[in-house]
Amino acid sequence: MRAIMPDPPVPQPESRPGLQPMAAGAGPRQAWTIDAILQLYELPLLDLLHRTQQVHRAHHDPHAIQLSTLLSVKTGGCPEDCAYCPQSARYETPVQAQALMPLQDVLAAARQARAAGAQRFCMGAAWRSPTARQIEHIAAMVSGVKALGMETCVTLGMLKPGQADTLKTAGLDYYNHNLDTAPEFYDRIISTRSYQDRLDTLERVRDAGLKVCCGGIVGMGESRAMRAGLIAQLASLDPPPESVPINRLVKVPGTPLDDAPELDPLEFVRTIAVARITMPAAVVRLSAGREDLDESSQILCFMAGANSIFYGDKLLTTANPGQDRDWTLLQRLGMHPISSTPPSPSCTP
Ligand code: SF4
Numbered sequence: 001m002r003a004i005m006p007d008p009p010v011p012q013p014e015s016r017p018g019l020q021p022m023a024a025g026a027g028p029r030q031a032w033t034i035d036a037i038l039q040l041y042e043l044p045l046l047d048l049l050h051r052t053q054q055v056h057r058a059h060h061d062p063h064a065i066q067l068s069t070l071l072s073v074k075t076g077g078c079p080e081d082c083a084y085c086p087q088s089a090r091y092e093t094p095v096q097a098q099a100l101m102p103l104q105d106v107l108a109a110a111r112q113a114r115a116a117g118a119q120r121f122c123m124g125a126a127w128r129s130p131t132a133r134q135i136e137h138i139a140a141m142v143s144g145v146k147a148l149g150m151e152t153c154v155t156l157g158m159l160k161p162g163q164a165d166t167l168k169t170a171g172l173d174y175y176n177h178n179l180d181t182a183p184e185f186y187d188r189i190i191s192t193r194s195y196q197d198r199l200d201t202l203e204r205v206r207d208a209g210l211k212v213c214c215g216g217i218v219g220m221g222e223s224r225a226m227r228a229g230l231i232a233q234l235a236s237l238d239p240p241p242e243s244v245p246i247n248r249l250v251k252v253p254g255t256p257l258d259d260a261p262e263l264d265p266l267e268f269v270r271t272i273a274v275a276r277i278t279m280p281a282a283v284v285r286l287s288a289g290r291e292d293l294d295e296s297s298q299i300l301c302f303m304a305g306a307n308s309i310f311y312g313d314k315l316l317t318t319a320n321p322g323q324d325r326d327w328t329l330l331q332r333l334g335m336h337p338i339s340s341t342p343p344s345p346s347c348t349p
Contacts, residue, residue, distance in 0.1 A: 032235045032278045037228040040274045045266060049303055052273040056305040059280045065330060066120065066283050066308035066338045068153065069113035073141065074100040074125035080157075080192045082180070084217055086252040087126040093254035100125065103140055110145045116323050118311050119338055120151035122176065128192070129158040139170035146171035153213055153243075158193060158201045164208035174243055175205040176213035182229025185222045202237065212237070215245035215287065218271050219263030227271055235278040243308070244275050244282045248289025265297040269304050276305025283308045295329060302333065 040048060056062060076087045076097030086093035110121045123141055130138065134156075142152050154167065155176035164175065180186065183195050205212055214237065216230045234244060248268050251258050268289075275284050285308035286301045293301070311326055330336070 032232055034225065034228045034232045037231050037235075037274055037278060038225060040277060041224055041228060041270050045270070048270060048273050049300075052276045052305045053303065055277050055280045056307070060283075060307055063335050064307065064338050065302075065335050066285075067118045067311040068120040068122050068285070068308060069110075069116070069118040069312045070122040070124060070310050071101075071106065071109050071113075072098075072126070073106055073123045073138075074098065074127065076126055078126035079128050081190060083189045083256040084220060084249055084252075086255055088255075091254045091256070093252055095252075100134070100137055103137075103144060106141045107144045107148070110148055110150060113312065114148055114150055116311070117327075117337055118150070120153055120174070121145045121148075122153040122155065122174075122310075124155045124176075125157070127157040129160060130156045130163065132163075135163050135166050139166055142167060142170040142172045146173075155213075158197055159204050161204060164204045164210055168208045168210050172210055174211045174213045176243075176245070177201050177205065178215050178217070178245065178247075179230060179233055180216050181220060181222055182226040182233065184229060185220075185226045189220060211243065212241040213243035213245065214241040215243075215247065215275075215285070217247040217249055217288070218268060219249035219260060219289070220257055221260045224267070227267075228274070231271070231274050231278055234275070240279045241282055243285060244279055245285040245287040245308075246272055246275055246306070247287040248293070250288050250292070265293055266300075268293070269297065269300045272301045272306050273304035285309065298329070299333065302335070 040051075043051070053062075076095045077089050078085070078087045079089060081088055081090050085091075086095040089097070106123065113121055123138070123145075125134070125138065127134065138154055138156060142154065145152050151173045152171060153174035153176055154172060158177075159175070167175065177198060179195070179198055181189055186195050202212060202214060214234060216234070218227050218230075222230075234241060246268075248263060249257060249260055251260060272284060272286065275282075284306050286298065286306040287310055290298060290309065309326065311323060
């Protein structure tokens with residue numbers, strides 16, 4: 001009879017006893033090097049899934065999934081040049097620019113999302129950086145959505161000093177601002193804002209006491225080492241983001257990345273697993289690109305530690321699996337959504 005093999009040795013982060021603890025009970029803050037992350041990537045897939053399941057189950061209910069619905073409250077016409085984005089005014093894409101949505105329309109969409117089972121409502125605006133007046137409009141939307149009993153998240157571009165505080169006062173829970181990719185690949189993707197600009201906005205978000213939603217996009221033609229570089233950057237944020245969206249490039253005609261090489265779905269699964277292992281307490285979101293993943297690949301992503309999805313038939317401007325399809329899949333898997341806070345009777349619109 002064949003002997004049962006012991007678990008293979010797995011790479012570990014370097015312990016840095018002088019730094020702050022990562023999360024309650026998580027021990028000293030640990031730094032993940034790109035090399036250690038690459039070793040995770042290179043594990044046989046089943047060993048990587050075994051390892052990530054251990055980490056996932058130690059920190060999360062493995063059957064619970066967080067459902068976020070995303071609404072584009074101001075679409076297109078963005079002056080930035082992000083090479084993946086159909087909302088950039090620099091590229092001819094199918095996206096039609098639209099002005100900021102009226103408050104009542106946003107709240108109607110949030111009520112619909114809540115009725116469909118979403119726990120968090122995320123609002124995105126295609127701006128380089130919002131003006132003071134725009135922040136006031138968004139703050140009113142945040143307050144209205146919060147009053148529905150939902151968690152709130154916005155993504156508005158770079159924030160100036162004080163703007164994160166205004167959003168926090170309005171009831172914002174999360175601010176999304178992605179690092180997008182590794183620093184060494186970054187200038188191939190965006191030239192109109194620097195990596196440091198992004199880190200500065202993340203610092204303002206943290207200083208205001210908001211939770212950070214920060215991830216990136218894979219499949220833009222980067223190497224595996226660059227994917228590891230992105231994860232190393234995210235995991236070294238201090239503290240790490242509470243929410244980590246991992247996006248798979250959606251190739252939109254007219255954008256410079258329309259003909260990017262196809263990413264192997266298993267490489268995407270590996271990226272989810274590596275994010276889970278290096279940021280164990282975070283909610284890891286299977287984000288854009290899910291429409292192009294078959295169900296088996298999505299299930300592997302859940303096994304790899306993804307515990308959040310965008311829920312609804314549209315992301316900011318690209319397609320997403322419909323709610324019915326998602327419900328059916330989650331039920332078949334025996335998974336259940338994390339429920340939202342019940343709305344307060346005094347503030348329910
Ligand atoms: S990703 Fe955001 S900042 Fe970049 S072009 Fe699109 S909307 Fe503008």
